[in-house]
Amino acid sequence: MITTDTTDAEGLATWWAEVTGAEITETNDGWYVIVKGGSLPVLLAFQKVEEPTPGKNRIHLDLTTEDLEGATEQLLARGATLVGRRGDENFRWHTLADPQGNEFCIAGSAD
Structure with a gap:
């Protein structure tokens, strides 16, 4: 699984679920959201943070x-x-x- 830090875990997880045809399988009160499956099979997580890591x-x-x-x-x-x-x-x-x-x-x- 690949985890992305974000200030809006549910919003970004929703976007990735929609574009890959996957589903949000866990939301954990919006702090750690998991996306799984899809037409481009993925297992992704989005972790809410106060401020994303700067840079590329x-x-x-x-x-x-x-x-x-x-x-x-x-x-x-x-x-x-x-x-x-x-x-x-x-x-x-x-x-x-x-x-x-x-x-x-x-x-x-x-x-």
């Missing part, structure tokens, strides 16, 4: 899909922001950020 994420999610452009557009439509499109004809991935600025990547096969 040291750990980030790498998700995979058969439809990189379609998945990216869906994530953008749901509130993610595009950080960059990367790769070449052999391997492509996009770096995005969730609504609180946590970066993650989604990769797909070359067309």
Whole structure:
């Protein structure tokens, strides 16, 4: 399981559950929220903190899909922001950020 510090554990967990097709399985009064399952299978936790750790994420999610452009557009439509499109004809991935600025990547096969 990967745990993300956040000032809004339920809000961020809800966003990740929606975009991965997973479910919130525990809320623990909003202090430690767990997301599990989904079409992009995940086991994630969101821990409420007073102030997130500053700076770039040291750990980030790498998700995979058969439809990189379609998945990216869906994530953008749901509130993610595009950080960059990367790769070449052999391997492509996009770096995005969730609504609180946590970066993650989604990769797909070359067309």
